[in-house]
Amino acid sequence: MQRLRRYDLKLEFKPEKYLIVADTLSRAFDRSVKKSNTEEEIKAHTDMIRQNAQVSDPMWEKIATHTKDDEELKDVLNAVHFGWESDHAQSLKPYYHFRGDITEIDGVLVKGPKVIIPKTLQGDMLKKIHEGHLGIEKCQARARQVMYWPNINNDIENHIGRCGTCQKHRYKQAKEPMGQHEIPEKPWRKLARSRLIHAVWQELLDGCRLYIKLPRSGQIRRSVVHKHHKSHEIHHGKTRSSFCGCVR
Ligand SMILES: [Zn+2]
Structure with a gap:
């Protein structure tokens, strides 16, 4: 599964009678090509995700520990390891529709390139996202690149709504929009x-x-x-x- 994640697959059904070429090629493969090393490829892929997430090793371990203790994410971990059932538990509902994107790397759940943050660390992450008191959209865009949890956008919005500093300077930061003239159809109108x-x-x-x-x-x-x-x-x-x- 990890190896396939690198590709953007397009599946197309072909009846067996049209699969002549595929069968011919499978019998005449190039024997000089060495078999790929699955373990190495998986490690390279997981390393790439960890690098992109820009999370330090101690922080990664912290997230892994909290993931293990998180009631909801414990079920997700279990589903990732042993399969997603169609009559899944309520706790898996927010994750079920993108279950193909979820995997586990060194105890941390990731959704594509984003780290899934356990509940107990979400408050800390909200503070980090809102460092510098950027606006809602900028904070959401910043978070979207590296982390995920269900309703993260709402949580960011609520967090900023409760931020005293942002509320204090809200009106001072507002800029009056520039007035626009219609371009006249002829000169000197x-x-x-x-x-x-x-x-x-x-x-x-x-x-x-x-x-x-x-x-x-x-x-x-x-x-x-x-x-x-x-x-x-x-x-x-x-x-x-x-x-x-x-x-x-
Ligand atoms: Zn603020």
């Missing part, structure tokens, strides 16, 4: 006016993609801006909307 320095305007308006022309002077007086606005209307038609003071 929208005009922005202000007495800002031309260079500042240019920078702002490049981002807003408004069609604008301003006199190339330094500080512009309101009357000058108004005069240029009128001149635009004479040359390009009436402006449908204009903005004063600031670009929002």
